[in-house]
Amino acid sequence: MLCSQKSRALNPEYDPLLLGTGWTPDDLKRPQVLLESTYGDSHPGSAHLNQLVENAKLGVYKSGGKPAVYTTTDICDGVACGHNGMNYSLVSRDIISAMVEIHARSAAFDAMITFSSCDKATPGHLMALARLDLPAIHFCGGSMMPGPDFINAVICYETGDKVREGKMTEAEQLVYQVNSCPSAGACQYMGTASTMQVMSESLGLSLPGNALMPAWSNFIKHYADRAGKQVLELLKKSIVPKDILTPKAFENAIMVHAAISGSTNATLHLPAIARQAGVKISALDFDRIHRKIPVLVSLQTSGAWPTQILWFAGGVPGIMMAIKEYLHLDQMTVTGETLGENLDELEKSGFFQNNYAYLRNFGLKPEDVIKPLSAPYYAGGGMAVLTGNLAPAGAVVKHAAADPKMHQHTGPAKPFDSEEDAIEAILANQIKPGDIIIIRYEGPQGSGMPEMLKTTEALFNRPELRATTALVTDGRFSGATRGPAIGHVAPEAALGGPIAFVEEGDLITIDIPERVLAIVGCKGERKDPGEIDRILQERASNWVNKKTEQGGVLGLFSRAAGATAEGASML
Numbered sequence: 001m002l003c004s005q006k007s008r009a010l011n012p013e014y015d016p017l018l019l020g021t022g023w024t025p026d027d028l029k030r031p032q033v034l035l036e037s038t039y040g041d042s043h044p045g046s047a048h049l050n051q052l053v054e055n056a057k058l059g060v061y062k063s064g065g066k067p068a069v070y071t072t073t074d075i076c077d078g079v080a081c082g083h084n085g086m087n088y089s090l091v092s093r094d095i096i097s098a099m100v101e102i103h104a105r106s107a108a109f110d111a112m113i114t115f116s117s118c119d120k121a122t123p124g125h126l127m128a129l130a131r132l133d134l135p136a137i138h139f140c141g142g143s144m145m146p147g148p149d150f151i152n153a154v155i156c157y158e159t160g161d162k163v164r165e166g167k168m169t170e171a172e173q174l175v176y177q178v179n180s181c182p183s184a185g186a187c188q189y190m191g192t193a194s195t196m197q198v199m200s201e202s203l204g205l206s207l208p209g210n211a212l213m214p215a216w217s218n219f220i221k222h223y224a225d226r227a228g229k230q231v232l233e234l235l236k237k238s239i240v241p242k243d244i245l246t247p248k249a250f251e252n253a254i255m256v257h258a259a260i261s262g263s264t265n266a267t268l269h270l271p272a273i274a275r276q277a278g279v280k281i282s283a284l285d286f287d288r289i290h291r292k293i294p295v296l297v298s299l300q301t302s303g304a305w306p307t308q309i310l311w312f313a314g315g316v317p318g319i320m321m322a323i324k325e326y327l328h329l330d331q332m333t334v335t336g337e338t339l340g341e342n343l344d345e346l347e348k349s350g351f352f353q354n355n356y357a358y359l360r361n362f363g364l365k366p367e368d369v370i371k372p373l374s375a376p377y378y379a380g381g382g383m384a385v386l387t388g389n390l391a392p393a394g395a396v397v398k399h400a401a402a403d404p405k406m407h408q409h410t411g412p413a414k415p416f417d418s419e420e421d422a423i424e425a426i427l428a429n430q431i432k433p434g435d436i437i438i439i440r441y442e443g444p445q446g447s448g449m450p451e452m453l454k455t456t457e458a459l460f461n462r463p464e465l466r467a468t469t470a471l472v473t474d475g476r477f478s479g480a481t482r483g484p485a486i487g488h489v490a491p492e493a494a495l496g497g498p499i500a501f502v503e504e505g506d507l508i509t510i511d512i513p514e515r516v517l518a519i520v521g522c523k524g525e526r527k528d529p530g531e532i533d534r535i536l537q538e539r540a541s542n543w544v545n546k547k548t549e550q551g552g553v554l555g556l557f558s559r560a561a562g563a564t565a566e567g568a569s570m571l
Contacts, residue, residue, distance in 0.1 A: 004032040007108035023066065030066040031235055032108070033228075036100050036125070037115035040073025045117035045193060048184035048215055049141055052115055052224040056139065059228020067228070068109070072099040074121035077451055077478060078153060078187070082423075086450035087550075089120060090476070091557040093269070094570050096124035097131075104132050111235045113227055117141030117186040117215070119479075122196035123269035126205060127571065129241045130276035135234035136241055137334045138205045139227050140197040142215035144185035146306040152188045153180040154301055154480050157457035185215025186307070189300035191479030194307045195262035196269060201316045202253040203273075204244045204333030208342045209351055212311040230334065237336055245277035248328035252339065254286055255326055258293035259319050260310075261302075261382030261400045263479025264487060265451075272567025283394050283488075283565055287385035287515070294376035295400050296322055297369060301480045302401035303377070305369060312359040313369035317346050322370050386486065388518030389532060390498050390508065393490035393565055395472070398481065399512045403467035406484035407512040411436045411470065412524060415502045417493075417546050418442070419455055419475065426458045426465075433468035436508045440499045442475030443492025444561035444568040446547050448554050453478035456485050470510055472517070474499055474564075486510065486517060490564045494547040501539040 008014050008028065015028055035056055039049040053069055060067040074096055080086045104112060112134050114125035122138070129136045146152075159176050162168035186193035197211035207227060213220045234240075250270060257266050267283050274281045296319065298304040310318075320327060320343060329340030337345070346352065356366055371377050382400040387393075399407055414431060415438040416422040422439050425431055437459075443449055452475055459465045460482045470484040474492035477485050491497030498519070502508075507521030521527050522535055550558050560570035 002031055002110045003108040004110050027066040030064060031110040031232060033060045033065045033067045033231060034104055034109040034112035035067050035069045035115070036103060036112060037071050038074040038096065038121040039071050039115070042073050043076035043079060043118065044144055044181050044184045045076070045141055045186045046073055046121070049115045049117070052139060052141065052221065055221045055224035056113055056115070056228035059225040060232065063229045063232040065111070065232050068107070070103045072096055074116065074118060077119050077453070081451070082454040087448040087554055089451065090444065090449045090568060091553055093120035093124040094557070095553065096121055097127040097571060100125060100128035101132060104128070104134065109134060111135040111231045113137045113139055113231050115139045115141060117197065118193040119191070119196065119265070122193070122200060123273060126200060126203070126273045127276045127569070129205060130245055130273055133240045133242050135231060135239060137207065137227050137231050137234070138200045139224060140200055140206050140210045140213065142185045142213040142220050143194060143307045143311065144181060144188050145183035145214065145216055146188050146308060147179045147182055150188070150300070150306050151176060151180055152300060152306070154189065154457065156180060158461050161461050183216045187480070188306035188308065189480055190260055190262060190307060192263040192265040193479070195257065195260070195266050195479050198256060198260060198262065198316055199253050199266060199270060202256040203249050204331055204339060205241060207334065208317055208346055209315055211316050212307045213315070214308055214311065233336060234334060239332065239336060242277055244332050244334065245274070245279060246331060247279050249331050250274055250279060250281050251285070251289065252327050252331060254289045255293050255323055256316060256319055257286070258290040258382055259296045259323055260299065261295040261297070261378070261398065264383060264396045264398050264477055265479060267396050267488065268476065268564065268567050271565070272569040275567060275569070276571070283385045283396060286383060290381035290383050293323060293326065293381065294373065295378035295382045296371045296373070296376050298377050302482050309359070309362065309364070309369055312355050313364070313366045314352050314355055317343060317351065318366065318370050322372060384512050384515055386510070386512070386515050386517035388516045389529070389536065390472070390502070390519050391489045391517045392498065393563070395486050395489040395517050397484070397486045397512060401482050402484040405467055406470060406510070408510065409470060409484070410507055410509045410520065413438050413502050413504060413506040413508050415440065415504060419450065419452055423455055423458055426455070426462070431465060431469060433464055435469050436510070437469065437471045438499065438502050439471065439473040439475060440493035441547055442473055443494055444564060445558045446474065446492055446494035447550070448557055449476050449568055451476050451478045452485070452487070453480060456481045456483055459483055472499070472508065484510070488564050492564065494545065496540065496543065496545070498536055500543060501536050
């Protein structure tokens with residue numbers, strides 16, 4: 001018996017309350033499908049989702065189900081950036097996930113589809129699907145149309161500086177502002193939003209070809225209709241997310257993450273999703289896989305192409321075809337078929353050839369965008385995990401986005417106890433080439449683990465600092481981050497990690513090839529490792545925690561958030 005039918009039998013109020021919302025008596029007999037989206041006016045990635053939900057509703061109806069539409073909208077890191085609103089970003093992932101659970105469990109749904117496009121909503125939805133374990137599909141809201149000359153909203157950090165310096169008028173800046181986000185969908189670069197869409201499809205929880213699909217297109221609506229039909233097929237076959245979310249599925253996702261040089265935030269979100277599925281992965285899994293899978297595409301913001309160009313070149317299936325020899329092709333997906341069978345079907349159906357025809361509009365061939373393993377865009381892998389006396393539990397760097405000259409660097413520390421103080425120092429020209437900026441007390445239990453895009457853009461837009469100055473933090477970074485930026489330092493400062501004990505003038509070594517992040521000197525003088533350990537122990541004994549106590553939901557998160565390496569989740 002369906003869950004919904006059991007609830008109807010147990011609860012005399014169930015039927016009249018649903019009938020009061022417009023359901024018909026015939027609807028009550030159908031399988032009940034939750035359509036949960038982050039639709040709202042919060043940002044372009046969610047503003048169009050109601051249209052896709054409507055298409056999916058039709059698909060559910062046509063296959064004999066009854067859809068029910070629920071919403072919990074998400075926030076935008078781009079809107080929250082640069083002020084206290086960013087502290088609410090990571091916690092929103094867990095709250096969205098919790099609300100999906102509440103919606104699904106408060107009524108007895110038989111299956112579900114979640115709809116989202118962006119940074120915290122997509123991993124929040126995937127966490128919920130893994131936890132609830134109902135027959136389910138995640139539907140990716142697709143990508144935004146590229147702006148003219150392939151501009152995107154990140155350029156407005158640069159234009160803002162030019163306006164302040166008198167090098168650009170406000171009217172000239174307005175042209176960039178109007179054209180940077182010309183349609184609905186996730187931002188056009190391989191930030192966390194696009195990365196997590198790619199991860200959803202790579203895990204097997206989204207329909208093949210769905211991630212990064214143009215949000216303005218008719219075919220994304222066709223896919224939504226198909227998702228509505230397919231979720232009822234999963235119900236018939238009793239296929240649930242835990243049948244899909246195996247350790248090998250997560251390895252597949254990390255391999256694709258390496259090939260696209262995805263956002264470092266995936267090292268938070270994939271472990272959090274895996275934990276809900278009873279699978280354990282760590283940052284070291286990312287490091288291991290990134291060592292063998294090179295970067296095959298050059299994507300904004302550190303590369304050439306917007307994400308829609310990748311989709312026209314074959315999207316996630318195109319990447320998978322390029323690394324097929326490494327993938328676990330026997331993994332089950334939401335199609336009810338294996339990953340290998342999906343790729344075969346896409347070839348037979350003309351998916352790739354149709355996409356390539358759009359790519360020709362840009363004068364490009366697929367091989368111009370997705371490079372083969374034998375001739376990758378960047379051979380060294382996209383990301384690395386560093387350890388050492390500054391990060392005993394690890395730190396993460398997207399080294400494909402950093403100038404190779406900074407892959408091995410030693411410089412003096414400039415420590416700050418908040419991002420705001422660091423930005424003020426950068427704008428006041430207090431940071432010099434070679435410096436290593438330390439921003440601490442920004443971890444999950446410090447201030448909610450905000451991203452540092454405003455800081456990295458402040459550095460990147462100063463040519464003298466762009467390739468000479470590193471940033472090290474227990475906070476996190478946007479997928480749009482460019483430059484030598486090392487985040488997720490653990491243990492975090494609020495827990496008494498060594499990053500809390502760094503003093504101005506300490507010498508910090510970054511060695512990406514050797515995977516090292518360490519304090520190697522004090523007051524500008526090198527010391528042997530034993531002496532450094534003694535100094536750190538002395539500083540620890542005199543340490544005063546500078547964590548800011550938070551109230552409300554931030555206080556809840558800072559008290560309950562797990563370790564960074566495990567996804568920094570309170571669920």
